[in-house]
Amino acid sequence: xxxxxxxxxxxxxxxxxxxxxxxxxxxxxxxxxxxxxxxxxxxxxxxxxxxxxxxxxxxxxxxxxxxxxxxxxxxxxxxxxxxxxxxxxxxxxxxxxxxxxxxxxxxxxxxxxxxxxxxxxxxxxxxxxxxxxxxxxxxxxxxxxxxxxxxxxxxxxxxx
Amino acid sequence: xxxxxxxxxxxxxxxxxxxxxxxxxxxxxxxxxxxxxxxxxxxxxxxxxxxxxxxxxxxxxxxxxxxxxxxxxxxxxxxxxxxxxxxxxxxxxxxxxxxxxxxxxxxxxxxxxxxxxxxxxxxxxxxxxxxxxxxxxxxxxxxxxxxxxxxxxxxxxxxxxxxxxxxxxxxxxxxxxxxxxxxxxxxxxxxxxxxxxxxxxxxxxxxxxxxxxxxxxxxxxxxxxxxxxxxxxxxxxxxxxxxxxxxxxxxxxxxxxxxxxxxxxxxxxxxxxxxxxxxxxxxxxxxxxxxxxxxxxxxxxxxxxxxxxxxxxxxxxxxxxxxxxxxxxxxxxxxxxxxxxxxxxxxxxxxxxxxxxxxxxxxxxxxxxxxxxxxxxxxxxxxxxxxxxxxxxxxxxxxxxxxxxxxxxxxxxxxxxxxxxxxxxxxxxxxxxxxxxxxxxxxxxxxxxxxxxxxxxxxxxxxxxxxxxxxxxxxxxxxxxxxxxxxxxxxxxxxxxxxx
Numbered sequence: 188x189x190x191x192x193x194x195x196x197x198x199x200x201x202x203x204x205x206x207x208x209x210x211x212x213x214x215x216x217x218x219x220x221x222x223x224x225x226x227x228x229x230x231x232x233x234x235x236x237x238x239x240x241x242x243x244x245x246x247x248x249x250x251x252x253x254x255x256x257x258x259x260x261x262x263x264x265x266x267x268x269x270x271x272x273x274x275x276x277x278x279x280x281x282x283x284x285x286x287x288x289x290x291x292x293x294x295x296x297x298x299x300x301x302x303x304x305x306x307x308x309x310x311x312x313x314x315x316x317x318x319x320x321x322x323x324x325x326x327x328x329x330x331x332x333x334x335x336x337x338x339x340x341x342x343x344x345x346x347x
Numbered sequence: 348x349x350x351x352x353x354x355x356x357x358x359x360x361x362x363x364x365x366x367x368x369x370x371x372x373x374x375x376x377x378x379x380x381x382x383x384x385x386x387x388x389x390x391x392x393x394x395x396x397x398x399x400x401x402x403x404x405x406x407x408x409x410x411x412x413x414x415x416x417x418x419x420x421x422x423x424x425x426x427x428x429x430x431x432x433x434x435x436x437x438x439x440x441x442x443x444x445x446x447x448x449x450x451x452x453x454x455x456x457x458x459x460x461x462x463x464x465x466x467x468x469x470x471x472x473x474x475x476x477x478x479x480x481x482x483x484x485x486x487x488x489x490x491x492x493x494x495x496x497x498x499x500x501x502x503x504x505x506x507x508x509x510x511x512x513x514x515x516x517x518x519x520x521x522x523x524x525x526x527x528x529x530x531x532x533x534x535x536x537x538x539x540x541x542x543x544x545x546x547x548x549x550x551x552x553x554x555x556x557x558x559x560x561x562x563x564x565x566x567x568x569x570x571x572x573x574x575x576x577x578x579x580x581x582x583x584x585x586x587x588x589x590x591x592x593x594x595x596x597x598x599x600x601x602x603x604x605x606x607x608x609x610x611x612x613x614x615x616x617x618x619x620x621x622x623x624x625x626x627x628x629x630x631x632x633x634x635x636x637x638x639x640x641x642x643x644x645x646x647x648x649x650x651x652x653x654x655x656x657x658x659x660x661x662x663x664x665x666x667x668x669x670x671x672x673x674x675x676x677x678x679x680x681x682x683x684x685x686x687x688x689x690x691x692x693x694x695x696x697x698x699x700x701x702x703x704x705x706x707x708x709x710x711x712x713x714x715x716x717x718x719x720x721x722x723x724x725x726x727x728x729x730x731x732x733x734x735x736x737x738x739x740x741x742x743x744x745x746x747x748x749x750x751x752x753x754x755x756x757x758x759x760x761x762x763x764x765x766x767x768x769x770x771x772x773x774x775x776x777x778x779x780x781x782x783x784x785x786x787x788x789x790x791x792x793x794x795x796x797x798x799x800x801x802x803x804x805x806x807x808x809x810x811x812x813x814x815x816x817x818x819x820x821x822x823x824x825x826x827x828x829x830x831x832x833x834x835x836x837x838x839x840x841x842x843x844x845x846x847x
Contacts, residue, residue: 204777208518215525218540231802233532233539236795240528243521250514260512262778265572272570284761287752296745303744304737306570315737322742326749335401336753
């Protein structure tokens, strides 16, 4: 195992990832006990591989936690965390889910596009709205009407 | 000779105007997404999977294969001109290619990459042509136990051996296997891991996971944790062609790269990183002017580019002959087979002979189309690199929405998509590979099926996997692949100096 951090303090982030994997193992194990089984299938039933996956996650989670507590593993270098970018993106994604059923794909996607552009530092909101709208409209026509995807209806979709 | 007759029949399928059109669309889209940073063939094919309801299987696979090959060509353009490789497989190309571009030799670098890709792609396709049947004949002797052990070996090599850490690679794989188990168990009809949600009874669609990890996760990462990278696109100052000396220095690396790339790609391990790095070191060693390496040596572009494309072709051998995907892209293509109700595996070549041979023939055609697209038309692709990031990622998220909402019109899938995106962000931050998730998700249920078949035959005796010699051998190789490096490291003691 790549315990490269001998002699350093614990890397709490890495250890937390290990704990998260352990938590996933617990959830998978718990859900596995809930799978109904028939005695005939006991040994080749639907629980065998789930138990193996549980064991795998438990062992790996333990190893990751242990590595984390012993100084963690090497990471690629990341830039500084940009909280505004995250806020804009989450807003865009939330608006998309909330509006796609009510207002339709084109409006929801245009808003998602504008929020994403803002997250990436664009300040040309008018330009982004125009391009986003055009792209959403074209994609809707292309995918829904020509290629036969089912993207649903909406305020603008109804006019087409 | 039988093979050649089959191939001729394949060309008859591939050369119909309808299939030629899908091939052209595929290579064009493939080159475009290869050029654009942040988009890869796995993501693009996942987004286009719903097409399988509309288009016949042969056309869809010709399209997907065109995208797959095209992305390999397009990726080299980006790594030469921008030094921000879109895919790990093209990292090596950027080592020398970007240096060549900085010295005003971008055209020669692009030319040797494109022609090398053509040579290697064609050699690789010839390899598929003649290797597919022998592999199938060998695989027909496999029983469920051997198949399961082969899948275990593939699991181990794609997640534990190829990445930076066996523990993290296997964790990604285990998460993928878990995601693949969600839904109704097909053999007993029992729901598993559905948490009481009816939406989960049919399982999680691989499109949602692939698009979430690759598109949403990558967008979140780039927006929130961008390094101050130089997004500078170098201009192509010279003509996109090669001098006599360039040819003399390129042709051997092309052939050596193909010879390294294809067998490694065709092994159940797959992966393009190992052959490209291997080719780079071989060329550095054999070069007449090794001092040029690190300053733009053309051999360092020609060899790895060829190795990359040949291994991409090689990956199709286990995919078509065994139904064994060893890359994220191959895994998603395999799920396309499933959505047509076609069972991938050794019977594929017999049962769907027109489809498979049409696909192989179209790979030859795709290579020719790609050479034309990437040499005279390279200027067009360079322009695509100048799309501003805010617009590029805005567009990517719109397509991500279409790909997921367009299959089910369900907001649950959109929420799952975002959850996968957030998981992708964390995987990126903590250096977990994402491809094993997709491979585990597709291959996991197939492995489970073989496991249960084998156990039914042996009446519940686990020893069957150790009693069959071939199965035992495969499991031993898998165990060595995981544990070997660790044991070796332990024996050398913990005194290995850290690089920093």
